[in-house]
Amino acid sequence: MMRMTRTTVLSLVGVASLLCLVGCSRSASDWNETDDNRQAELVADPWIGDEGRGDILAPAPHWSRSEPGEGVWVRPSVERTADRGGEPWQEASEEFDLAVVAGWEPVFVRCAPGEVTVDLVRPLQDGSTATARIRAQDGEFVGWDVMVAAVDLHHSDGDWVPAPPTHAPAGFDLGTCLEEEADAISWSGIPALPSSTGGPVPADD
Amino acid sequence: MGGGRTMIGVPSPATSGRGARLGAAVTMVVAALALAGCTLGVSRDGEPTRVDFERAEALRTDPWLAAAGVETTRYTYGTNGQYEPGTAGTLRPMTGTPAETMAAEVAAAAEVGWWPYYGRCPGAPVPRLQTADYYSGTDFVVVLVRELEDGSLAQAELSISDHLKVVATVANHMVSPVEMPEEVDLSQLACTNEAGQGLPTVGTPTNLTDWWS
Numbered sequence: 485m486m487r488m489t490r491t492t493v494l495s496l497v498g499v500a501s502l503l504c505l506v507g508c509s510r511s512a513s514d515w516n517e518t519d520d521n522r523q524a525e526l527v528a529d530p531w532i533g534d535e536g537r538g539d540i541l542a543p544a545p546h547w548s549r550s551e552p553g554e555g556v557w558v559r560p561s562v563e564r565t566a567d568r569g570g571e572p573w574q575e576a577s578e579e580f581d582l583a584v585v586a587g588w589e590p591v592f593v594r595c596a597p598g599e600v601t602v603d604l605v606r607p608l609q610d611g612s613t614a615t616a617r618i619r620a621q622d623g624e625f626v627g628w629d630v631m632v633a634a635v636d637l638h639h640s641d642g643d644w645v646p647a648p649p650t651h652a653p654a655g656f657d658l659g660t661c662l663e664e665e666a667d668a669i670s671w672s673g674i675p676a677l678p679s680s681t682g683g684p685v686p687a688d689d
Numbered sequence: 690m691g692g693g694r695t696m697i698g699v700p701s702p703a704t705s706g707r708g709a710r711l712g713a714a715v716t717m718v719v720a721a722l723a724l725a726g727c728t729l730g731v732s733r734d735g736e737p738t739r740v741d742f743e744r745a746e747a748l749r750t751d752p753w754l755a756a757a758g759v760e761t762t763r764y765t766y767g768t769n770g771q772y773e774p775g776t777a778g779t780l781r782p783m784t785g786t787p788a789e790t791m792a793a794e795v796a797a798a799a800e801v802g803w804w805p806y807y808g809r810c811p812g813a814p815v816p817r818l819q820t821a822d823y824y825s826g827t828d829f830v831v832v833l834v835r836e837l838e839d840g841s842l843a844q845a846e847l848s849i850s851d852h853l854k855v856v857a858t859v860a861n862h863m864v865s866p867v868e869m870p871e872e873v874d875l876s877q878l879a880c881t882n883e884a885g886q887g888l889p890t891v892g893t894p895t896n897l898t899d900w901w902s
Binding site: 594598622625626669680 | 733736737738739741742746749750751752753754755756757758759760780781782783784785793794796797851852
């Protein structure tokens with residue numbers, strides 16, 4: 485009887501553990517070849533991946549969060565920051581020129597006194613669209629005066645994630661905030677940069 | 690009777706081995722659950738749905754906000770099934786005096802449908818917890834609201850110390866709809882005019898997107 489009880493208990497433990505490993509940690513996706521290739525292409529981009537222009541941060545490919553159980557994932561992405569001490573509009577303008585040469589197209593711009601944000605897009609080899617952001621601003625509180633970041637979607641991102649635009653919307657106007665300091669807040673287009681993390685799969689899917 | 694009797698809470702040698710094995714089994718189950726990310730007894734009703742993704746998307750594509758980061762609603766660690774609102778935020782430099790910086794941002798936000806329902810001058814009494822104003826007493830705080838396409842409300846907290854911090858939130862789909870707050874006139878605040886005449890606060894800092902709203 486004792487042996488039967490122990491066997492039963494151990495079986496229950498095994499079944500419970502298996503159920504939890506399978507069922508409680510849904511969608512904590514690791515990267516596959518698609519994500520590796522997108523990441524590699526972003527790092528190899530002559531503009532965003534230029535190590536001579538600042539400190540480059542690329543995420544570790546295997547990371548997930550799952551509590552109480554739904555997973556999120558890191559998207560292929562690269563971030564570069566620098567503290568050069570220039571005027572924000574000049575810093576943004578310099579990065580913008582290099583981005584355009586590398587094949588990036590602007591889709592959103594936001595200008596403000598002491599601050600410029602530009603979102604750009606570029607197709608990758610697998611047909612996906614990468615999105616980048618240039619952000620330049622005054623202020624010691626962020627630790628940099630120019631930041632560029634690029635993100636592509638993860639293979640686990642489904643149709644609940646809107647695809648980035650492939651071109652600027654009709655009527656898009658870059659304005660003059662890459663030529664001189666803006667004296668008011670203005671913008672054109674729609675912000676395009678996705679978060680560098682995606683997921684989880686919607687609970688109603 | 691007395692010799693073979695096992696007192697409550699004091700296991701006999703015969704039962705202590707069985708208890709140890711059962712204890713080990715339970716420990717293994719709990720460990721497996723923890724490793725797998727399970728949180729026993731926690732409601733998962735708040736796990737994000739497509740509604741939550743659409744609300745977060747509304748923050749991500751807001752051109753006034755142009756947020757540095759957006760996070761969809763997520764479980765609040767250590768709670769019994771509570772969820773953080775969808776959140777977007779950014780830090781911005783000052784563009785003049787605190788009054789000038791705040792006025793410029795509120796005016797720009799109005800172009801995409803935001804309007805103020807609360808304001809507090811630096812030095813005014815800080816409201817109690819669980820409101821939309823949990824900032825330092827020395828901060829200049831304004832809270833904006835915007836109606837989303839699904840009829841829910843987004844909230845944007847603007848606080849100024851030595852820079853401008855913007856935190857915008859949207860409610861989890863499980864949060865009951867809240868009443869639309871009334872617009873306030875920020876020019877009534879003493880800190881918005883050079884003479885310093887006026888009120889220390891206007892409006893009520895109701896949190897429109899909190900789990901407990």
